[in-house]
Structures are given as structure tokens and as C-alpha cells.
Amino acid sequence: xxxxxxxxxxxRLAWRRDRFTLPAWVLGLSAFTAATTALWANDFRDxxxxxxxxxxxxxxxxxxxxxxxxxxxxxxxxxxxxxxxxAVLAALMSTFAVVRHTRQGEETGRAxxxxxxxxxxxxxxxxxxxxxxxxxxxxxxxxxxxxxxAGQPAAGSLTAGxxxxxxxxxxxxxxxxxxxxxxxxxxxSGLSAAVLGSAFLCAGIGNAAGSxxxxxxxxxxxxxxxxxxxxxxxxxxxxxxxxxxxxxxVGVSFAGCVGxxxxxxxxxxxxxxxxxxxxxxxxxxxxxxxxxxxxxxxxRGAFFGxxxxxxxxGLVMGGLxxxxxxxxxxxxxxxxxxxxxxQILDAYRASVMQMAAMGAAIYAVQVLLRMRTEEADGPLExxxxxxxxxxxxxxxxxxxxxxxxxxxxxxxxxxxxxxxAAVLGDPLRQVWTLVGxxxxxxxxxxxxxxxxxxLIGLAPRAAAPLAWLVLIGSIVLxxxxxxxxxxxxxxxxxxxxTHSPKVPAVPMDASAVVxxxxxxxxxxxxxxxxxxxxxxxLPA
Amino acid sequence: xxxxxSVHGLVKTFGTTRALDDLxxxxxxxxxxxxxGPNGAGKTxxxxxxxxxxxxxxxxxxxxxxxxxxxxxxxxxxxxxxxGEVNLWPNLTGGEVIDLLGALRGGMDPVRRADLLxxxxxxxxxxxxxxxxxxxxxxxxxxxxxxxxELYLLDEPTSGLDPLMETVxxxxxxxxxxxxxxxxxxxHILSEVEALCDRVTIVRAGRAAESGTFDELRHLTRTSxxxxxxxxxAGIGALPGVxxxxxxxxxxRFSADxxxxxxxxxxxxxxxxxxxxxxxxxxEELFLRHYGTDRVDAxxxxxx
Numbered sequence: 001x002x003x004x005x006x007x008x009x010x011x012r013l014a015w016r017r018d019r020f021t022l023p024a025w026v027l028g029l030s031a032f033t034a035a036t037t038a039l040w041a042n043d044f045r046d047x048x049x050x051x052x053x054x055x056x057x058x059x060x061x062x063x064x065x066x067x068x069x070x071x072x073x074x075x076x077x078x079x080x081x082x083x084x085x086x087a088v089l090a091a092l093m094s095t096f097a098v099v100r101h102t103r104q105g106e107e108t109g110r111a112x113x114x115x116x117x118x119x120x121x122x123x124x125x126x127x128x129x130x131x132x133x134x135x136x137x138x139x140x141x142x143x144x145x146x147x148x149x150a151g152q153p154a155a156g157s158l159t160a161g162x163x164x165x166x167x168x169x170x171x172x173x174x175x176x177x178x179x180x181x182x183x184x185x186x187x188x189s190g191l192s193a194a195v196l197g198s199a200f201l202c203a204g205i206g207n208a209a210g211s212x213x214x215x216x217x218x219x220x221x222x223x224x225x226x227x228x229x230x231x232x233x234x235x236x237x238x239x240x241x242x243x244x245x246x247x248x249x250v251g252v253s254f255a256g257c258v259g260x261x262x263x264x265x266x267x268x269x270x271x272x273x274x275x276x277x278x279x280x281x282x283x284x285x286x287x288x289x290x291x292x293x294x295x296x297x298x299x300r301g302a303f304f305g306x307x308x309x310x311x312x313x314g315l316v317m318g319g320l321x322x323x324x325x326x327x328x329x330x331x332x333x334x335x336x337x338x339x340x341x342x343q344i345l346d347a348y349r350a351s352v353m354q355m356a357a358m359g360a361a362i363y364a365v366q367v368l369l370r371m372r373t374e375e376a377d378g379p380l381e382x383x384x385x386x387x388x389x390x391x392x393x394x395x396x397x398x399x400x401x402x403x404x405x406x407x408x409x410x411x412x413x414x415x416x417x418x419x420x421a422a423v424l425g426d427p428l429r430q431v432w433t434l435v436g437x438x439x440x441x442x443x444x445x446x447x448x449x450x451x452x453x454x455l456i457g458l459a460p461r462a463a464a465p466l467a468w469l470v471l472i473g474s475i476v477l478x479x480x481x482x483x484x485x486x487x488x489x490x491x492x493x494x495x496x497x498t499h500s501p502k503v504p505a506v507p508m509d510a511s512a513v514v515x516x517x518x519x520x521x522x523x524x525x526x527x528x529x530x531x532x533x534x535x536x537x538l539p540a
Numbered sequence: 541x542x543x544x545x546s547v548h549g550l551v552k553t554f555g556t557t558r559a560l561d562d563l564x565x566x567x568x569x570x571x572x573x574x575x576x577g578p579n580g581a582g583k584t585x586x587x588x589x590x591x592x593x594x595x596x597x598x599x600x601x602x603x604x605x606x607x608x609x610x611x612x613x614x615x616x617x618x619x620x621x622x623x624g625e626v627n628l629w630p631n632l633t634g635g636e637v638i639d640l641l642g643a644l645r646g647g648m649d650p651v652r653r654a655d656l657l658x659x660x661x662x663x664x665x666x667x668x669x670x671x672x673x674x675x676x677x678x679x680x681x682x683x684x685x686x687x688x689x690e691l692y693l694l695d696e697p698t699s700g701l702d703p704l705m706e707t708v709x710x711x712x713x714x715x716x717x718x719x720x721x722x723x724x725x726x727x728h729i730l731s732e733v734e735a736l737c738d739r740v741t742i743v744r745a746g747r748a749a750e751s752g753t754f755d756e757l758r759h760l761t762r763t764s765x766x767x768x769x770x771x772x773x774a775g776i777g778a779l780p781g782v783x784x785x786x787x788x789x790x791x792x793r794f795s796a797d798x799x800x801x802x803x804x805x806x807x808x809x810x811x812x813x814x815x816x817x818x819x820x821x822x823x824e825e826l827f828l829r830h831y832g833t834d835r836v837d838a839x840x841x842x843x844x
Binding site for chain 2: 281284288298
């Protein structure tokens with residue numbers, strides 16, 4: 001028996017477990033790519049407008065952070081808009097898949113059961129990588145197909161698919177290493193996500209610092225892009241030269257990571273990580289001794305991650321303020337429609353703040369669904385068996401969500417205000433205007449939170465999927481997408497975001513805010529009543 | 541107040557399953573009461589109703605003079621609970637969990653906390669994800685016993701503990717009992733209940749099958765007899781109260797109803813007893829008698 005005995009059986013097991021998850025990722029990413037590309041193919045039928053738009057994308061450093069322009073074609077433009085997002089999601093798909101079949105199995109004890117059978121020490125890791133790389137390969141083909149359907153040339157489409165899958169493969173390798181380092185599933189995914197974050201920054205900074213060629217529609221990245229798998233994929237230049245040689249870098253990186261992971265795996269004990277679990281505190285501090293303290297302790301890691309992300313998002317969006325002021329055509333129209341004002345800067349402020357609010361709503365749902373996890377996994381039993389009522393327990397989580405959402409919106413406002421001030425001056429006023437716009441968005445976000453509490457009270461077992469459905473529905477029907485989709489007004493009105501005041505583009509509408517706040521109060525009260533009356537759905 | 545827990549006609553259904561079916565349970569203040577039954581008999585459901593985590597469908601339940609659903613928070617200040625399956629927060633340390641649960645209950649005694657950590661040999665600096673099942677159990681036990689409360693509800697508290705730690709657990713329960721506290725100990729481990737409990741309630745299929753002191757319950761069961769006689773013990777099986785006779789030459793084993801012991805002994809003596817061993821009924825047998833036949837009933841019920 002050697003180290004990889006039994007890999008094939010484990011591959012079948014992994015595929016059986018992932019037979020819905022991985023196809024859903026691939027289908028979702030492909031459909032998104034096909035839809036957005038078709039949209040732009042329609043927008044830029046006029047080659048003159050295409051060149052104009054390509055120049056904007058190539059010359060503004062803010063957009064260069066997020067995408068690399070390779071020439072005045074629809075395909076190249078689609079890469080500017082979609083590539084980084086899809087590549088990041090492909091990297092997450094790979095990370096989650098590898099961690100799911102390695103570290104998660106060890107953490108839950110499943111791998112112990114498998115490891116006691118005729119299975120080699122390295123078979124688990126090998127099976128995880130086989131399934132993940134296969135999923136990346138399928139993703140490459142599916143994306144190529146999606147781009148061809150959207151009317152793009154086959155060669156560039158295939159390069160684009162490969163360039164995305166390359167990032168996925170590279171991060172399968174990264175996750176193979178982080179799964180050896182961390183002891184927990186969260187830790188392994190988190191480390192890999194941190195590497196992904198720096199890969200994003202290296203590619204973005206490299207492209208932002210790069211130069212534009214004589215035609216003004218093609219960017220040449222500076223050296224930091226070569227430090228990043230996302231940069232490697234961009235340098236494959238789909239629809240702009242189609243270089244395949246950066247795949248060599250991906251191959252070398254993947255082989256190096258897998259070799260390192262295998263070596264690390266042979267040096268550690270089963271179930272342990274190489275990063276030592278730090279000794280923890282022998283007792284609880286003052287801050288932990290109540291339901292709110294507990295909720296905050298459980299959420300603070302995620303909160304700090306979110307706050308950093310929102311601050312970064314704010315810095316980028318604020319940095320684009322100057323270009324928005326100079327923008328024309330479709331982009332200008334989009335912002336003024338979204339912002340509800342032809343004062344382009346105020347419209348822009350209102351619209352980015354709505355995006356930030358939707359991000360904060362994702363966080364609110366995540367925080368509040370922890371209540372359900374606590375119930376389903378069982379720790380809640382010990383809390384409610386102590387002298388804590390259900391109201392006080394809910395309040396602990398609700399306060400964490402409320403403060404968290406406020407913090408996220410403020411972080412975005414501060415980030416966006418500071419970089420906007422770099423262009424427009426007067427940082428205090430910039431920040432202050434955006435803080436006002438952010439606070440105006442809060443009641444809408446809280447409606448989503450209240451609905452989550454109500455769902456937990458009403459239908460505990462279905463609460464999580466329903467909550468995400470409500471959130472996605474509210475975002476899709478809200479001001480960001482609802483009008484584009486041509487949804488009837490009454491359908492758009494179902495989304496709380498539709499009713500959030502578009503401050504500062506339009507004056508504050510007090511009645512809308514009052515209506516939202518009343519909704520929050522009524523829905524929360526209903527949820528609490530249901531929660532107080534029902535049985536707990538504890539594990540057996 | 542003399543009664544800590546009083547339950548009459550308790551009914552709880554989950555969908556079509558009748559988890560508790562007219563259950564009665566009375567626990568006097570100051571006693572250690574055993575709550576015995578196989579898995580799935582309804583022990584955990586009963587305790588969760590006593591804690592106000594589940595609502596009862598019918599019946600009267602009184603806990604420390606209050607209603608467990610309505611007065612949950614006030615009652616919980618006066619009791620401590622060890623769940624059967626201890627689920628904790630993986631990223632908190634054992635020490636943090638102990639302090640947190642103590643604080644949520646309204647305070648604990650730091651001296652006793654340190655003493656219990658020492659006796660249970662628990663390292664409070666480890667994170668809960670790193671604890672074995674037994675160690676998670678110890679976290680819950682320390683958190684419960686570090687608080688000086690009137691009532692301890694313990695749901696199969698020793699699952700996962702090694703025999704040494706079981707002894708420590710029994711010592712702690714006896715100390716609490718001497719201090720006048722009440723303990724409801726749910727278990728399917730008979731030796732533990734036999735060692736600790738004053739009275740016991742046996743529950744099966746959501747009903748209390750028996751309730752009483754051990755002496756009372758032993759009347760319901762039979763004494764095992766192993767006897768060697770000089771003359772053949774012919775016809776012993778025909779005597780009233782004699783069951784399961786197995787003869788091996790002069791060595792005869794049977795079980796005897798306690799009410800018929802005098803008559804049976806007279807017959808033995810008449811046959812010239814060389815050696816005689818009688819064993820009092822253990823709870824094991826008592827249990828087997830209840831569940832040995834019940835298993836057949838359950839199979840029938842399942843087949844229906």
C-alpha cells in the first residue's frame with residue numbers, strides 16, 4: 001500500500017458529495033458571464049463608442065485596479081468588467097472544495113473513519129485535488145462556451161476560460177497548503193482567502209501602476225502583476241493576443257504547492273495543523289460574560305474581515321469619483337438613473353452607498369443566522385438553561401448585527417470620503433456627506449435583519465435558505481437591478497432597498513424612513529413572539 | 541417546600557411520535573433521584589420540558605414551585621443543567637465557557653470552580669474544538685457544580701468519562717446531596733444510579749414504568765439462587781415462585797419470588813444443603829425484566 005492507495009474511491013466519494021455544489025458554481029459563473037457579455041455586446045455595437053469606452057477603461061487608474069484592458073473589443077471589455085470577479089470566485093470555489101475534502105473531514109472526524117480503511121496517507125489530499133482541478137477544467141470549457149454563445153470569437157473565449165480556471169487551479173494548490181497549516185476548516189479557508197486578497201491587490205496595483213500603449217486602449221501592467229495568479233491570468237490576454245505561456249507559471253506554482261503540501265502532511269499528526277493552537281485564556285473576561293458579549297465574540301473575526309473589505313471597497317469607489325464627474329454616455333446615465341438626480345456626484349454618492357448597504361445586509365443575514373446555527377448545533381441549550389430568556393438572547397445577536405451594520409456603512413463612508421477628497425478636497429465634508437447617506441440606508445438594511453429574526457421564529461429549519469432568498473430577492477428587485485430587469489413597480493416595491501432614501505441625491509424623505517422603521521419594529525416583534533412560543537429545534 | 545419536581549400526566553408529541561405519554565415524576569427536595577430508561581424513552585425530552593426549552597402538550601409540571609415555561613428565567617437562577625450531548629463553541633476555551641455559563645446563571649463560586657477543575661483534571665486553557673467528548677462533559681460538569689444552586693438536572697452526565705472521573709463525579713454529587721441539594725440524575729448506567737440514588741423512576745416509551753426506593757422495587761423482582769444439595773432436588777420447579785430452573789448434576793440454579801422464599805428454603809433444607817448462594821436482584825435484572833419484554837413489544841409496534 002502506498003500513499004495514494006484508495007484515491008479513486010475517495011474521488012468518487014468527493015464527487016458524490018459535491019454533485020450539486022460544484023455544478024452550481026460552474027453554471028452560476030457561466031450564466032453570469034454569458035449574460036453580462038451579451039449585454040455589453042449589445043451596448044457597444046458602434047465601434048466608435050467601443051473605442052471610447054476602451055479608452056476610459058484603459059486610462060482611469062480606478063478601473064485598472066479592477067480589470068486589465070487589452071484592446072477595443074467587446075470580449076476585452078468583458079474581461080475588464082468580469083474577469084477579476086470570476087477569477088476570485090473560481091479561486092474560492094477551489095479553496096472551499098479542497099478544504100471541504102481535507103481539513104473539514106479531519107475536523108469533523110469523518111476522515112478518521114476513512115483513514116482507518118485501506119486508504120493511503122496522501123489519498124485524501126490527492127482526491128480533493130483531482131476533483132477540484134477537474135471542476136476547474138470543466139469551468140474553463142463552460143466559460144468558453146458561455147462567451148461563444150454571447151457572440152465572442154472562439155479562440156479568445158477558450159483563452160478566457162483557461163485564464164479563469166488557471167486561478168482556480170493555483171488556489172487549489174494554495175488551499176492544499178493552508179489545509180495542512182490550520183487546524184480548523186475556517187482557519188484553512190481564511191488563510192487561503194488572505195492569499196487571494198494579496199493576489200488581488202498585487203494584480204490591481206500592478207495594473208494601476210502600468211502604462212497605456214500608443215493607441216490608448218491597451219494597458220501594460222507593471223511588475224507586481226507577476227506576483228499574482230490573477231495577474232498571470234490577465235497576462236494571458238483573452239481577446240487581445242491570447243498568450244498561453246503564463247499557464248506554465250500556474251503549473252509550476254501548482255506543482256510546488258502540492259509538493260509542499262504533501263511534504264507538510266507527512267510531517268504532521270492527523271487532525272492537527274502545523275500552526276500551533278495558541279493556549280487560550282483560562283477564564284472569561286468581563287466582556288464575555290453575557291449574551292451580547294458571547295455574540296460579539298463569535299462574530300468579531302468575521303466583522304474585522306468585513307470592515308477591512310468595506311473600507312477597501314470605499315477607498316476604491318471614492319477614488320473613482322473624479323472619473324465619474326468627467327464621465328459621459330452610458331455610465332453617466334446609469335448613475336443618474338440609479339442615484340435619482342442629474343447632479344452626477346450626488347447621484348454617484350447615493351448609488352455607491354446603496355451598494356454598500358446591500359453588502360452590509362449580507363453581513364446582517366450572516367450574523368443573525370448564527371442564532372439558528374447555535375440552536376441547530378446545540379450550544380444554545382446551555383445558554384437558555386441558564387438564567388437567560390429568549391428575548392435577551394435574541395437581543396444579544398440583534399445588537400451585534402445592528403452595531404456591525406452601522407460600522408460597515410461608516411467604514412465604507414470614511415474610505416470613500418477620504419479618496420474622494422483626494423480629488424475634490426475638503427475631506428471632512430466628503431466623509432460627512434457620505435456618513436449621512438449611509439445612515440439613511442440603515443433602516444432598509446434593518447428590515448432584512450428583522451425578516452431573518454421572524455423567519456427564525458416562524459420556520460427554524462427553513463430559516464437559512466429562506467433568509468438568503470429574501471436577501472437575494474431584495475437585491476435583485478432593488479434599485480440596482482430592478483429597473484434594468486424591467487420589473488413592474490409593485491414588484492420592485494417589495495424590496496426594502498427600493499424605499500431607502502437616496503440621500504444626498506434627493507432630499508431625505510422622512511415618511512419613507514418612518515415606514516421602514518415601523519416595518520422593522522413590527523416584523524421584529526412578530527418574530528420575537530413566534531420565537532418565544534415555539535419549541536427549540538435542538539439536536540437529538 | 542418538600543417537592544422539587546412534580547410532573548403529572550405529561551404529554552409531548554413531535555409530529556406523529558408520542559415522545560411522552562402520560563408521564564409522572566416526583567422528586568423530593570434534598571434527594572438524589574435516578575431517572576432511568578433506555579435511549580429514546582423520553583428522558584431528555586422530559587428534562588427539556590422541565591427547563592422550558594420545549595412546551596408541554598398536556599399535563600401539570602411544577603419545578604421548584606414554579607411553572608418551567610412561564611418562569612423559566614427566574615427558575616434557572618436556582619438550578620444548573622448538564623446536557624446529555626455537550627455542544628460548545630469551538631473557538632472558546634473551556635475556562636471561558638465555564639465562566640460564561642456561570643455568569644449567565646447569575647454567578648459562581650471561584651473557589652469551588654478552581655477545586656472542581658483540579659479534581660476533574662481539566663485544562664481550562666484549551667479551546668473546545670480540541671476537547672474530547674469526555675473533556676467537553678467535564679466542562680459542563682464544572683460549570684454546573686461550581687454554582688451553588690438548589691437543583692441539579694443532569695442528563696446522562698458521565699457519558700465519555702473514564703472510571704476514575706466517574707468516581708470523582710459520584711463524590712461531588714454526594715457532597716451536593718449532603719449540603720441538602722436536589723439532584724435529578726438521568727442515566728442508563730445502572731451501577732451509577734444504584735450507587736448514588738435514594739429513589740428511582742424507570743421510564744419506558746414515554747411513561748413511568750416504576751417509581752420508588754430500591755427496596756420497594758426489589759420486591760418486584762426475584763432473587764437468584766445457586767444451591768448444591770446432598771439429595772437430588774426433584775420437583776423444585778413445580779413449587780410456586782420458582783422460575784428458570786437449570787440443573788447441573790447436584791448444582792441447581794433458579795430464580796425465586798421473594799414472597800415465596802420461606803417455603804422454597806424449607807424444601808431446600810429438606811434435601812440437605814451443602815452450599816447456598818443467593819444474590820439480591822440487581823437493577824440490571826430489574827431493567828432487563830422491564831426492557832427484555834419491552835423490546836419484543838417495541839418490535840411488534842415497529843412491525844405494525
